Amino acid sequence: MDPGTALRFPAGSLVLVAGLPGAGKxxxxxxxxxxxxxxxxxxxxxxxxxIDSRQSRNRWARLLRPLPTRARTPLVHATHVWRIARAVLGGHSVVAHTRGTWPHILRGFAWLVRRRGGRMYLVLIDVDPETARAGQFARGRTVTAATFARHTRRWGPLIERGRAGSVPPADGVTVLDRDAADRLEAILFVPSRPPPQRNPANQRTTSAVPDRFEPRWREPP
Incomplete structure (x- = not known):
């Protein structure tokens, strides 16, 4: 899918940018x-x-440097997830990096954002495993072959559902190939607007306010 130069989402949404390690998130x-x-x-x-996972890795880098990578990863990951959750519960619009291959993480984020009346969207960067592996070497940071193989197995079904247009529990999904990702210039959050109020000339104006207003959002084409 090529959305052009901008993606638009309702304000207060969580947008997760997902892909294999090295895909270019x-x-x-x-x-x-x-x-x-x-x-x-x-x-x-x-x-x-x-929110990028590097921020959490940089946060702990000096303190955890003596430890092997396997020992550092759980704390870095937990900090990253906690930061996303805190921003969501604060009612903010959020753009966050995620590998996207842990279904329980996606379900947890979706539950949190809906508690705040928001929605969760996925932006999937669709590159083949060979390109993603090359991207890891290009950035000078690689995951083990076994770890990458696990991510690849989980990523396959996820990207197939994304190409079909639905990845529960997300409210919407956009799949970007490498070229489309490179052309993207902005991720925008747009306030929902109430529908216009009609007031025919022969109808008296009233100050009554509806008990509940449900904003309607039309998904961008």
Whole structure:
């Protein structure tokens, strides 16, 4: 799918940018939001909280440097997930990096964002495993062959559902190939607007306010 130069979502949504390790998730976020890769905390940009897993890894880097990677990863991952959850529960629009291959993580995020009356969307960067593996070597940071194989097995069914247009529990999914990801210039959060109120000339104006208003959002083409 090629959405053009911008993706638009309702304000207050959680947008998860997912893909295999090395697919280019961080590269795209760097370009869209001017990230340096040296940040240690989520960044406020474009009306959203931008959360990359590198921020958590950088946060713990000095303290955990003596430990092997296998020992550092659980704490880094837990910090990243906690930061996304905190931003969602704060009612913010959120763009976050995720590998996207853990179904329980997706279900948990969807539950949290709906508690706040928001929605969760996936942006899947669709590259083949060979390209993603090459991307790991190009950035100078690789995962083990066994770990990458596990991600690849989980990613296959996920991207197939994405190409078909539905990835429960997400409310919507956009699949970007490498070229479409490179052409993307913005991820925008647009406030929902109430439908216009009709007031025929022969109808008296009233100050009554409806008990409940349900905003309607039309998915972007």
């Amino acid at each position: 961080s590269t795209m976020l760097d370009r869209l939001y001017g990230l340096s890769g040296e940040e240690t905390r989520p960044v406020r940009a474009g009306g959203a909280r931008v």
